[in-house]
Structures are given as structure tokens and as C-alpha cells.
Amino acid sequence: MSEYILEFKNLGFKYRAQAKSTLYNIDLKIKKGEKLLVAGPSGCGKSTLGSLINGLIPSSYKGDITGSLLINGKDSKEMSIFDISHIVGTVLQDSDAQFVGMTVAEDLTFALENDCVFLPDMRKRVDEVATTLNLKDFLLHAPGELSGGQKQRVSVGGVLASDVDLFLFDEPLANLDPRTGKQAIELIDELQKKTGAAVIIIEHRLEDVLHRSVDRIVLMQEGHIVADESPDELLSKGLLSECGVREPLYLTALKYAGVSIESKMRPSSIENLVLSDTDKAQLKKFMKEVHKDKKPLSKEKLLETKGLSFTYEKMKKRALDNISTAISKGEMVAIVGTNGAGKSTFSKVICGMENEDEGQIFFEGNDFSALSIKERAAYVGYVMQNPNQMISKVMIMDEVAMGLRLRGVPEEEVQEKVTKALKICGLYTMRNWPISALSYGQKKRVTICSILVLEPKVLILDEPTAGQDYRHYTKIMEFLRQLNQQGITIIMITHDMHLMLEYADRGIVFSGGKIIADKTCAEILTDSEIVDRASLKETSLYDLANLCGIEDAATFVQDFIDYERENVRGLWDE
Amino acid sequence: MNNLFNYIERESPIHELTGATKLVCLLLWSLAAMTTYDTRLLAVMSVLGVALFPVGRIKLKDVTFMLVFTLVYLALSTTLVYLFSPRHGCGVYGSTTLLFGLSGYFAPTAEQLFFQLNYILKYFATIPFVLLFVCTTNPSEFAASLNKIGVPYSVAYSVALALRYIPDIQKQYHEISQASQARGIELSKKASLVSRLKSASSILIPLVLSSMDRIEVIANAMELRCFGKNKKRTWYMERKFRLIDYLCIVVCALLLVASITLTHINGSRFYNPFL
Numbered sequence: 001m002s003e004y005i006l007e008f009k010n011l012g013f014k015y016r017a018q019a020k021s022t023l024y025n026i027d028l029k030i031k032k033g034e035k036l037l038v039a040g041p042s043g044c045g046k047s048t049l050g051s052l053i054n055g056l057i058p059s060s061y062k063g064d065i066t067g068s069l070l071i072n073g074k075d076s077k078e079m080s081i082f083d084i085s086h087i088v089g090t091v092l093q094d095s096d097a098q099f100v101g102m103t104v105a106e107d108l109t110f111a112l113e114n115d116c117v118f119l120p121d122m123r124k125r126v127d128e129v130a131t132t133l134n135l136k137d138f139l140l141h142a143p144g145e146l147s148g149g150q151k152q153r154v155s156v157g158g159v160l161a162s163d164v165d166l167f168l169f170d171e172p173l174a175n176l177d178p179r180t181g182k183q184a185i186e187l188i189d190e191l192q193k194k195t196g197a198a199v200i201i202i203e204h205r206l207e208d209v210l211h212r213s214v215d216r217i218v219l220m221q222e223g224h225i226v227a228d229e230s231p232d233e234l235l236s237k238g239l240l241s242e243c244g245v246r247e248p249l250y251l252t253a254l255k256y257a258g259v260s261i262e263s264k265m266r267p268s269s270i271e272n273l274v275l276s277d278t279d280k281a282q283l284k285k286f287m288k289e290v291h292k293d294k295k296p297l298s299k300e301k302l303l304e305t306k307g308l309s310f311t312y313e314k315m316k317k318r319a320l321d322n323i324s325t326a327i328s329k330g331e332m333v334a335i336v337g338t339n340g341a342g343k344s345t346f347s348k349v350i351c352g353m354e355n356e357d358e359g360q361i362f363f364e365g366n367d368f369s370a371l372s373i374k375e376r377a378a379y380v381g382y383v384m385q386n387p388n389q390m391i392s393k394v395m396i397m398d399e400v401a402m403g404l405r406l407r408g409v410p411e412e413e414v415q416e417k418v419t420k421a422l423k424i425c426g427l428y429t430m431r432n433w434p435i436s437a438l439s440y441g442q443k444k445r446v447t448i449c450s451i452l453v454l455e456p457k458v459l460i461l462d463e464p465t466a467g468q469d470y471r472h473y474t475k476i477m478e479f480l481r482q483l484n485q486q487g488i489t490i491i492m493i494t495h496d497m498h499l500m501l502e503y504a505d506r507g508i509v510f511s512g513g514k515i516i517a518d519k520t521c522a523e524i525l526t527d528s529e530i531v532d533r534a535s536l537k538e539t540s541l542y543d544l545a546n547l548c549g550i551e552d553a554a555t556f557v558q559d560f561i562d563y564e565r566e567n568v569r570g571l572w573d574e
Numbered sequence: 575m576n577n578l579f580n581y582i583e584r585e586s587p588i589h590e591l592t593g594a595t596k597l598v599c600l601l602l603w604s605l606a607a608m609t610t611y612d613t614r615l616l617a618v619m620s621v622l623g624v625a626l627f628p629v630g631r632i633k634l635k636d637v638t639f640m641l642v643f644t645l646v647y648l649a650l651s652t653t654l655v656y657l658f659s660p661r662h663g664c665g666v667y668g669s670t671t672l673l674f675g676l677s678g679y680f681a682p683t684a685e686q687l688f689f690q691l692n693y694i695l696k697y698f699a700t701i702p703f704v705l706l707f708v709c710t711t712n713p714s715e716f717a718a719s720l721n722k723i724g725v726p727y728s729v730a731y732s733v734a735l736a737l738r739y740i741p742d743i744q745k746q747y748h749e750i751s752q753a754s755q756a757r758g759i760e761l762s763k764k765a766s767l768v769s770r771l772k773s774a775s776s777i778l779i780p781l782v783l784s785s786m787d788r789i790e791v792i793a794n795a796m797e798l799r800c801f802g803k804n805k806k807r808t809w810y811m812e813r814k815f816r817l818i819d820y821l822c823i824v825v826c827a828l829l830l831v832a833s834i835t836l837t838h839i840n841g842s843r844f845y846n847p848f849l
Contacts, residue, residue, distance in 0.1 A: 054798055055798075056794055056797070056798065059797060060793070060794055060797065080803075081797055081798070082800050082802075082803040085798055085799060085800055090798045092791065092794065092795055092798075094791060097788050097791040097792060097795070098791060098792065098794075098795035100735070100792065100795060100796055100799070100801075101714070101738075102712070102713055102714045102734065102737075102738050103714075105810060106714055106810050106811060109810045110796075110799050110801070111799040111800050112808075112810075113807050113808050113809060113810055114799065114800035114801050114802075114803055114804065114807050115800055115803070115804070115807075116804055116806055116807055116808050117808060118808060119808060119809075119810065119812065122808065122810055123810075126810075144741060144742070158799060159799070162799075162800075348752070351752075351756055352756075353752040353753075353755070353756070373752070373755045373756050374755060374756065374758050374760070376756070377756040377757065377758070381756075382753060382756055384749070384750075384753050386784060388780060388783050388784045388787065389746070389749065389750050389753070389780050389781075389784050390750075390753055390754075390780060391779075391780055391783075392776040392777070392779045392780050393776075402757060402758075402776075403757040403758050406757065406758030406759060406760075407758050450757070451757070454757070
């Protein structure tokens with residue numbers, strides 16, 4: 001037996017449908033029981049690496065493999081995907097979509113069923129796994145009834161049941177809110193300690209994964225491994241941002257202040273970070289220099305709700321309970337909270353997709369309630385999370401024109417308005433392209449464009465950057481900021497703390513159908529009570545402030561964000 | 575939201591039968607109802623079918639949507655039968671009894687009305703049983719039982735999987751339709767039928783496309799967990815046959831026997847009161 005669970009030897013891979021290779025000269029060894037993070041921007045080949053490990057390549061995705069991969073000392077070319085699945089257990093990105101069984105118990109046992117394990121043995125194994133993962137009370141529940149964290153535990157359980165030697169997690173944080181994500185990382189850590197299995201986490205959110213230590217980070221870029229070293233070593237170099245992976249925020253802040261990061265400072269986690277007094281003083285001094293008093297925002301109310309309440313059919317509890325709030329002209333607001341807190345319901349009621357039971361909505365002082373869903377769209381535009389759910393035409397031009405044409409606008413005017421909207425969104429040169437030729441981010445732009453063409457004054461976006469890496473995230477968000485600067489008020493529903501911190505002027509926090517906080521995002525993310533109730537996570541800048549003895553953490557965070565907005569933004573614009 | 579095909583979790587003697595029993599019963603029952611046009615047997619089966627609802631603890635409102643759908647379909651098809659072949663019954667029963675003193679091609683005859691009564695009864699004999707089956711059979715167990723009666727498990731499992739995803743797809747449809755309405759697609763009764771059909775298609779496209787993405791994910795997830803590895807698989811939800819299961823199958827088999835015997839006695843599939 002080999003001491004390595006995985007051994008890549010000069011491996012290269014090219015997908016059949018693509019002209020260029022996706023992976024080049026991969027040399028990588030992973031010891032039994034080791035914990036590894038594979039990071040890199042979208043398209044760097046990290047998911048392809050994962051598919052090679054679990055056997056989806058060549059089973060589902062065909063292509064040319066050069067070099068070799070040994071799994072447990074055996075050449076993977078001689079193994080079927082089923083052989084591999086007894087060694088490598090894969091948890092895919094979207095735990096919702098990979099839920100196969102009708103109930104939790106069936107999902108846990110799915111692999112066992114396929115291995116023809118007899119019923120009494122299956123029952124026993126399900127019981128063991130459910131005990132380990134604390135799922136016993138949910139065994140007969142359907143996937144739809146579970147929370148995000150429970151779903152994640154079920155998908156882990158589904159591979160745990162087969163007793164594997166290596167767990168492969170493909171972007172485990174993509175669909176989770178910050179606190180659940182934190183728990184997922186803790187769960188993975190426990191799992192590794194309990195089972196002694198090796199763990200590979202493929203993820204671009206480095207800071208969140210480093211909540212629990214990993215042995216090594218493999219950094220990838222354009223199909224090559226550019227770094228393979230301990231987190232402390234890697235974080236003391238500038239390599240991460242060169243590769244389009246976001247480094248932990250506390251390190252960014254230190255770098256702005258001119259503190260040089262060295263591996264002996266143990267930069268991989270804020271809890272272990274060692275700062276000298278000079279470093280601390282330097283940070284404090286820098287923050288004092290960049291501090292600016294904020295100019296107050298406009299207070300001209302654009303959208304206002306008074307005592308808004310709503311209950312879904314067949315539900316007892318109110319989804320919205322007496323919501324009174326106001327959005328001012330030109331603001332960029334984040335609405336945050338756990339799943340089921342009421343944030344999506346709130347935007348649906350505003351758009352007229354659901355009708356309020358009580359309360360009123362005012363737009364520029366006029367009662368909004370009498371208007372239909374279609375009429376409200378002229379004032380408030382709603383952009384869904386997944387662009388594929390909104391696109392119904394083949395060509396970009398037609399997709400953007402659809403809303404106007406359905407309103408019977410004369411064709412000449414349609415052309416004029418569509419052209420204008422396409423130019424704003426930077427899609428004009430592509431106007432005659434089929435939508436299928438676009439990337440995810442470009443599709444997102446098309447959907448935003450198709451709403452903008454109706455000239456709403458407010459845009460509501462549901463998770464505008466879900467599943468995007470740092471570079472694409474920045475592109476989408478900078479685009480939204482430009483729109484905002486052109487006078488469009490923007491409301492974003494999000495789980496993403498970076499997003500709210502960096503781009504929202506203000507955060508409205510929902511919990512249990514009520515608003516529990518309405519203040520700047522820096523204030524929210526440094527308030528542990530609100531953070532806890534809304535299932536968020538304190539920003540690491542808060543911990544950094546504590547570490548350096550800065551009392552007013554909220555101001556510190558705000559100053560950091562303001563500095564970054566003014567000096568560093570827009571680096572990604574091509 | 576409407577429950578189109580939904581298993582309803584309750585405790586009842588019918589829920590406790592194995593999926594295989596219910597499937598075999600359904601096949602026997604439908605075969606019996608299909609074979610015969612004998613009014614007496616069909617009437618008995620209709621009453622029996624409806625009487626089983628309280629036994630399975632299924633309420634009328636659980637199946638309203640499906641029921642209305644079938645009734646509309648039934649009304650449509652009976653009307654069409656009459657329009658296209660208003661004398662079909664006369665041919666079947668070999669006599670013509672004009673009613674209400676009317677004459678002409680479309681004049682009602684006792685034979686035609688009786689034939690169509692039987693036609694309707696056939697629906698009433700089958701539909702309640704089918705609805706009951708759908709409401710009381712856990713899809714996973716259904717898949718297990720399909721496999722048990724010889725259907726390959728990959729086919730059986732895809733049936734279960736389709737049922738598993740119906741609520742998700744309904745939810746997605748609802749969301750997409752809301753967003754499309756905001757863009758100006760009219761789905762309410764204000765719009766004409768043609769434009770509503772057109773609108774529905776512009777919801778279906780995104781629905782299908784986003785479902786395709788999911789299919790790829792689920793296929794991979796299944797393969798990664800050994801689906802398709804062996805020729806056989808075991809089923810966690812499988813239940814053991816009990817005495818009551820055999821009894822039910824025997825009763826349904828007897829119905830089929832009765833149906834065939836009646837056909838033999840009547841000399842045709844029809845019971846003829848006009849002789």
C-alpha cells in the first residue's frame with residue numbers, strides 16, 4: 001500500500017469539446033489523512049481536478065488525459081467510477097440538487113442500496129450515520145423541509161455511509177449563509193478528525209475555509225498549480241490576489257497600512273495572528289489618517305412601507321410582521337437575514353407578486369397598492385438570482401425588447417430604448433448574439449438590462465453575485481455601482497457579507513418576519529447580537545480591531561471600506 | 575399550490591399495503607374495467623372505488639384538482655362521441671329506440687344514452703382507484719415495487735425521481751411566472767386563450783433550461799454513489815408482504831375473473847337490456 005491516497009504524475013487534461021487544455025503538468029501528492037484546500041478563480045481548473053479525482057472524468061465528461069493519477073496506489077485508468085467511489089466520497093456544490101432520495105433516510109442509504117446491502121444492515125448504518133451527524137430527528141423528512149445546514153449534513157452523510165478514505169468537497173460554501181458556512185467548515189474538520197480520512201476542499205472563499213486549519217493550500221491558475229504550501233507561507237506572499245483569489249480581509253487591511261506579512265506572524269487565521277506593537281501602532285495611525293466624516297445621504301423617500309404584514313396560504317406564522325421602513329432616492333441598500341426571515345417575501349410584496357394582508361406601500365408618496373404587478377414593474381424592477389430562470393428568448397436584442405413589446409410600445413421607440421439600455425449595460429456590441437453564447441455574468445447583465453429597459457427607479461436584485469468568484473463578483477458589483485451612480489436606487493437581497501460591507505450604504509436585517517436592525521453595514525457586522533440572530537458572521541476586521549485594541553470597531557471597518565472604495569476599486573476593469 | 579401527483583402521508587390500511595400489492599391491484603382493476611361494458615359490474619366497481627377513499631383516509635379536497643381535470647376531460651370526450659357517432663349505441667345493442675318523439679341523425683336514442691352511460695361508468699370505475707393509488711403510494715416504494723414486478727431499476731428509479739422533483743418544479747414554475755408577469759406577460763383571465771398559451775411557452779423555456787442544469791447535477795450525484803453499478807439493487811423502503819396484501823390481490827383478481835366471465839355469458843363485452 002502506498003502512503004499517498006492520491007498521486008498526480010505530470011497529468012494533463014483536455015476536454016473533448018475544447019481546443020485548449022484545462023490542466024497542464026499537474027504533480028501533486030496527497031497523504032492519507034491530510035487536509036487540503038484547492039483554491040483558484042473560476043476556470044482555473046480546480047473543478048476539473050475534482051472530477052478527475054472522483055472519476056466523473058472520464059465517466060461523464062470525455063477528454064484526453066496525459067500522465068497518470070494513482071488512487072491508493074492504483075492507476076485510476078484501471079478503475080471504474082464505482083471502484084473510485086468506494087475510496088473517494090464526493091459532496092457536490094449544490095446540496096439541494098444532489099439530494100436523490102425522497103427522504104433523508106433514503107438519501108443516506110442511496111449508495112448502500114446500489115451496493116445491494118441488505119435491509120437490516122442498511123437500517124443499522126443509517127442509524128449510525130444519523131447519530132454522528134445529528135440527523136436522527138429528520139430521517140423521514142423531505143429535502144424541502146430542511147434548512148441549508150441540515151441539507152449539507154445529509155449530503156455529507158450520504159458519502160459517510162460508504163466509509164470512504166477521502167472526502168472531496170466541491171465548493172461547499174457556495175449556497176450557505178455565513179453562519180451555516182462556518183458550521184459546515186467545523187463539520188468537515190470534525191469529520192476528518194473522527195474518521196481519519198483525507199479531505200480535499202475545492203473553494204475560492206479562502207478566508208471562510210481557513211476558519212479551521214488546513215495542512216496545505218494548492219493554488220491554481222489557468223490550469224497550472226502555482227503554489228502548494230502551508231497557509232502561513234502562502235498568505236505571506238502576494239500570490240493570492242495575483243491569481244484573483246481574495247485574501248482574508250484582515251490581511252488586506254494590514255497591507256494597506258503598510259505592515260508586511262510574514263509567515264512567522266501566522267497569518268492563516270485571525271485567532272493565531274501575532275502582531276507586534278509597532279504593527280498595531282502602524283495600523284492605528286493609518287486608520288486615523290484615512291478617516292473621513294461621512295456626508296449624510298439624501299433623505300428624499302422613494303419607497304416607503306407602513307405596517308406591512310403578510311401570511312402565506314396554509315401557513316400560520318406571518319412571513320412579514322408589521323414592516324415599516326423607507327428607502328431613499330439613490331441609495332444602495334442590502335437586505336439580509338436567514339432563509340425564511342422574510343427578505344424575499346418583502347421584495348415580492350413590493351413588486352406585487354404577493355398581496356399584503358395589511359399595511360401600505362408608498363412610491364414617491366403615492367399609494368402603490370392599487371397597481372398590478374405589471375404596472376409596478378415600471379417603478380420597481382425585480383431581477384431573479386438565476387439568470388437562466390428569466391431568459392426566454394434566443395437573441396439578446398429580443399430578450400431585452402420583450403418587456404416593451406409586451407406593453408405595446410411602438411417598434412421605433414422599442415429600438416431606441418433597447419439601444420440605450422444595451423449601451424448602459426455594455427452589451428451593445430453583442431446585441432445580435434445568441435444568449436447561449438454568453439457567460440453566466442454576461443447573462444446576468446442581460447437580465448438586468450431587460451429590466452432596466454422598462455426604466456424603473458428601483459432595482460431589486462436577489463443574490464446578485466451568488467456562485468461567482470472574486471473577479472466576476474467585482475465586475476457585477478461595479479456594474480451595479482455604476483447604475484447606482486446614474487441615479488438608480490438599488491436594493492440587494494444577500495447572504496454575502498463582503499457584498500453588503502463593500503457595496504451597501506445601509507443594511508436592513510430581517511429575522512422572523514420583522515426588521516431587527518437598520519443601520520450601516522459596518523455597524524451590523526460588528527454587533528454580535530444582530531450577527532447571531534441574522535445568521536451572519538462578524539467580519540474579521542472586527543477581530544482585527546479587537547486585537548489592536550481599537551475600541552470603535554464599526555468606525556474602523558467603515559474607514560477601511562471607504563479607503564478601499566476610493567483607492568483600490570476598479571482594478572479589475574479591463 | 576395544486577397537488578397534481580402527490581403522495582399524502584397518512585396512516586391507513588391502504589397506506590400499509592406494499593407498493594407492489596397496490597400496483598398489481600391497480601393493473602388487475604383497470605384490466606377488469608377495461609374488458610367489460612357490463613353496467614352491473616361497472617356500477618359495483620365505481621361504488622367500491624369511491625368507498626375505498628374513507629378507508630385510505632383520503633378526502634375529496636386532496637384530489638380536487640385531478641378530479642376536476644378528469645371530469646372536464648370526460649365531459650369533452652362524451653360530447654365528442656355523441657357528435658361524431660350519435661348512433662353508435664344502436665349498432666352495439668342492435669336496436670333503435672327513438673326518444674322524446676324526435677327524429678333525425680342527432681336524435682337521442684335510448685341505446686346511445688345507455689351506451690354513453692356505460693362509457694361514463696367506465697371512467698368512474700377506474701379514476702377513483704387511480705387517484706387513490708397515487709395518493710397512498712410512497713413514490714420510493716412505488717419504484718421498489720415496479721422493480722419487484724420486473725421493471726429494470728433504472729427505469730423504476732427515474733419514475734420515483736420524477737415524482738420527487740414535481741414539487742420543486744412547481745415551485746420554480748411559480749417563481750418564473752411571477753417574474754415574467756412583472757415584465758408584462760399576462761397570465762390572468764384578462765388575456766385571450768391564445769395569448770395566454772403564448773405566454774405560458776415563454777415561461778416553459780426558462781423552466782426547461784434550468785431543469786436541464788439540474789438533471790446533469792443529479793445524474794452525476796447518482797453515478798458518484800454507485801447508481802448503475804450492479805444489475806440489482808436493494809431498496810430501503812421495501813416492505814414485506816403480509817396476509818392482507820395477498821387478500822387484496824385475490825379480490826382484484828376475482829374482479830377480473832368476474833369481468834371475463836360476464837363477457838363470456840353476455841356473449842359480448844356489453845350487457846344488453848334491450849333484448
